Amino acid sequence: EAGVVQSPRYKIIEKKQPVAFWCNPISGHNTLYWYLQNLGQGPELLIRYENEEAVDDSQLPKDRFSAERLKGVDSTLKIQPAELGDSAVYLCASSLGRTGTDTQYFGPGTRLTVL
């Protein structure tokens, strides 16, 4: 069974440019997460979807970040415009259910460098 797929794996852009990340969760997983991982830190949740509904986006900087999960499957996370401080790894994860005991499966992440 395929795991969580993310693309691109690496992205280098100049500040003020837009950037988008794509995630395809494990088939059948209703819950999808986007996390931000800064260097030397653990992942921090940006947004959580249950099907196509964003149920927790309190940590998403809405002035520049946006996300969507059309049809409750694939998801896209966008930053516009990017700032130097956005350099980090962006992780996507999915789980079958939404409770704390459900295992989250992570993709390999997208490493963003903003110059």
Added chain:
Amino acid sequence: GDSVTQMEGPVTLSEEAFLTINCTYTATGYPSLFWYVQYPGEGLQLLLKATKADDKGSNKGFEATYRKETTSFHLEKGSVQVSDSAVYFCALSSGNTPLVFGKGTRFSVIA
């Protein structure tokens, strides 16, 4: 809010040594506890988990016991191998809340 504190790395051991990575937590209610591992160049993988007090999670020779009285979930392995070199993250989740991770502990094994 909920939080996880784990020992700072890096930790370096020789092959066949005993490993302990400490993890303590602060949470309301009764969280589930997890250890995730990130091998070089790969995504996070669930290593083991425990969902209630005194549960022991185990996988690949690693073990961790949910200790409610000390709010701890220390990771242990009796004999480490070079292939165990990775970054290890302790995490918790309470009810429907998302995972809260520690900062991670980088662990290396030398042959």
